[in-house]
Amino acid sequence: MGSRTRNSTRKQPPRARNGDLERAATPERVAAIAARLAEQWPDAVVELDHENAYHLLVATILAAQSTDKLINTVTPALFARYPDPTALAATDPAELEPMIFSTGFYRMKAKHLIGMARRIVEYHGGEVPDTMAGLVDLPGVARKTANVVLGSALGKNEGVVVDTHVSRLAPRLGLTTHSDPVKIEEDLMRLVPRDQWSIFAHRLIWHGRRVCHARKPDCEHCTLAPLCPSAGLAGLAAPARKPAAAAAHALRGAKPAPTRAQRAKAATLARAGNATKSGSAAKSGSAAKSGSAARPGDAAKSGSAAKSGNAAKSGSAAKSGSAAKSGSAAKSGNAMQGRRA
Numbered sequence: 565m566g567s568r569t570r571n572s573t574r575k576q577p578p579r580a581r582n583g584d585l586e587r588a589a590t591p592e593r594v595a596a597i598a599a600r601l602a603e604q605w606p607d608a609v610v611e612l613d614h615e616n617a618y619h620l621l622v623a624t625i626l627a628a629q630s631t632d633k634l635i636n637t638v639t640p641a642l643f644a645r646y647p648d649p650t651a652l653a654a655t656d657p658a659e660l661e662p663m664i665f666s667t668g669f670y671r672m673k674a675k676h677l678i679g680m681a682r683r684i685v686e687y688h689g690g691e692v693p694d695t696m697a698g699l700v701d702l703p704g705v706a707r708k709t710a711n712v713v714l715g716s717a718l719g720k721n722e723g724v725v726v727d728t729h730v731s732r733l734a735p736r737l738g739l740t741t742h743s744d745p746v747k748i749e750e751d752l753m754r755l756v757p758r759d760q761w762s763i764f765a766h767r768l769i770w771h772g773r774r775v776c777h778a779r780k781p782d783c784e785h786c787t788l789a790p791l792c793p794s795a796g797l798a799g800l801a802a803p804a805r806k807p808a809a810a811a812a813h814a815l816r817g818a819k820p821a822p823t824r825a826q827r828a829k830a831a832t833l834a835r836a837g838n839a840t841k842s843g844s845a846a847k848s849g850s851a852a853k854s855g856s857a858a859r860p861g862d863a864a865k866s867g868s869a870a871k872s873g874n875a876a877k878s879g880s881a882a883k884s885g886s887a888a889k890s891g892s893a894a895k896s897g898n899a900m901q902g903r904r905a
Contacts, residue, residue: 589738589739589740589751589755591755593791594739594755594756596791597737597739597788597791598756598760598764598767600787600788600791601764601767601768601771601787601788602763602767603787604767604771604787605766605767605770605771608763608766608767608769608770609716609766610712610716610766611632611633611636612624612627612632612635612636612639612712613636613639613640614639614717615643616692616717617692617694617713617717617718618648618649618692619639619643619717620712620713620716620717621680621692621699621702621705621709621713621717622639622642622643622652622677623635623636623639624709624712624713625673625676625677625680625704625705625709626638626639626664626667626673626677627667628669628673629668629669630667630668634666634667635667637666638663638664638666638667641663642663642664645663646681648690649680649681649684649685649690649691649692650681650685650690652677652678652681653678653681653682653684653685655678657671657674657675657678660674660677660678661674664677673704675703675704676703676704677704679702679703679704680702680703680704680705683701683702683703684702692713692717694714694718694720695722696710696714696722696723699713699714707723707726707745707746707749708725708726708727708745710722710723711723711724711725711726711762711765712725714762715761715762715765716762716766721758721759721760721761721762722761723749723753723761724749724752724753724756724761724762724764724765725762725765725766725769726745726746726748726749726752726765727769728772729768729769729771729772729773729776730748730752730765730768730769730772731743731745731748732772732776732778733768733771733772733776734748734751734752734768735748735794736776736781736792736793736794737788737791737792737793737794738792738793738794739751739752739755740752752764752765771788775787776788783795783796
């Protein structure tokens, strides 16, 4: 049997339990959602610090794959050095990149910022364009960034800001069945009155950041729960807790599973230990061989010494015998002389 084909379909956002969008997303229901959001977040605004459209445009480009809080720590020094598009257009990437390094993707962002500033200077007289077409023509600017600048800095409702929070909350609330930001924006523009496009998006973003979190939405304290088809769904609930035994084991200080880096280090140390043992064994073998080679010589030396000793003993014995014989002969001679006398 052939292998089963893996499903590579892109994961869709959580759907409302009521699959009939026309029945779930009515203008009356959307108006009720907007009213509750307005009551809870009356002062919702874009949370990027700015004084003009240029500031907000730069900050929004930098905020991609980053956080507003971080960007607000970077832009004061940036705006002090580059107060307008003309100053930014004249800079060099090598000078700009270190200033925005902490925001991530700094090389690409530096390229977009400088390209955006040069386009504004060359085609718009140094002023940020106030139309959707003019903004999306700038490097690094798509509909979301353009909607932020138009709605918050220029007071124009040309569209609805669809960021990661709006993309998450709109399907949960049953306001769309799409995951593509452009299609989500089209659904929201159809349901929300035009004069509320900008403020509705900001309030939805605030609600997503503070209540309707990605992994653990606070449905219990959510003002939209009575109107939300997804409130309390199992797929949106917090992850299940560990069993009591596992929790107790964790409290006893169980060691966590080693990381890939730790496993690699352990393998390297093990190889080094094996190499050391092999070297020690080789040295021991060499010493043993040397000892074996030395033994025959020692034996030969011992044999020679033994022979010398034996020879010396024989010589001594021979001398003793000779001396004894001489003594005996002398005594015999003396005895004979005594007899003659």
